[in-house]
Amino acid sequence: MSMVKITVVIPCYNHGAYLWEAIRSVENAGFSDYEIIIVDDGSTDPETRKVALEVQEAGYHILLQENQGVAASRNNAIRLARGEFIIPLDADNRLLKPYFFKGLEILEQNPDVGVVYGDALIIGEKSGDWKNHPLVLEEMLFENYIDTCAIIRRAMWEQVGGYDSKAPVPTRQDYIFWLDCLKHDWKFVYLPEYCFEYRFLDGSEVRKYARISSKRLLITEYIFEKQKVIIKQSAERGHLNSYTSRLLMAGLLFQLASYHLISGSIIRGYFYLYEAILWNPQKILKSLKLGLGWPLKRFILS
Secondary structure: OOOEEEEEEEEEOOOHHHHHHHHHHHHOOOOOOEEEEEEEEOOOOHHHHHHHHHHHHOOOEEEEEOOOOHHHHHHHHHHHOOEEEEEEOOOOOEEOOHHHHHHHHHHHHOOOEEEEEEEEEEEEOOOEEEOOOOOOHHHHOOOOOOOOOOEEEHHHHHHHOOOOOOOOOOOOHHHHHHHHHHHOOOEEEEEEEEEEEEEEOOOOHHHHHHOOHHHHHHHHHHHHHHHHHHHHHHHHHOOOOHHHHHHHHHHHHHHHHHHHHHHOOHHHHHHHHHHHHHHOHHHHHHHHHHHHHHHHHHHHHO
16 A cells, blocks of 8 residues: 555535535645545535535545544544544645645654644634644643644554544544543644634534533543543653642642532532642632532522
8 A cells, every 4th residue: 555645534524515625725735745535424414415425426535434423533534544644624624735844844853743733714603813822731731722633643643542432422532632642742843824724613513512511521521531640640751740730630620510510410519629629728718619609509590
């Protein structure tokens, strides 16, 4: 099997209206040593199914599969990929040139770097730009700010076991993957250029699940189990000092306590609140206000 430098992986679920734009953005980047693998993840939208067949008839490499979710779709495509490096591109977004040239150069010259990510122009229902910054470990371990659309080393994807398709809620796959990469001590490099166009859609999967409190709690707790392991590892490796580690653990526990006390299990909320105070006793006053305030509000509103 002949190899290529870059494989662009495009999962598509009911976003057929934008799929040709995504494909053309890759073709127009001016880079020749690449391939595109598209995955139609069991789309139910008639337009998307029609476009998927058009793409197949036009000779593009497309997998037509029953719905498995975006994590499994990316994994299925990457297993077939011939590229040394991978660019995951959502079907409603568009690629720009920098990953193909400057991003590739960074990865080729730095074997300890697994991820190069950049800025984005916002299109769709909003407009503007998304300016990022170099990775700050304690920030990244608290909340994600790197989009799926980056250029990554395939060897890193293999080492971490691919995108996690076992999460209890099919959302936040990008953050879970980045955490798995950090667990294996891969380096992330920020490329301060517009590298892709991000389409803002208010009805996207991420926003849909974020609005459902029970789903948000499930995925937050799942992610927390990964976060706390990496915090411990990072402290042992000297990437985080003891004080920062304790503050980070307290902050994550306080966040979980808040979610539960507001809309989940009050008992679990108190458990997380107690754990947060153990990690950072200075937050006891704020914790008491939270622990008393939200359960009281829920009682009054019930």
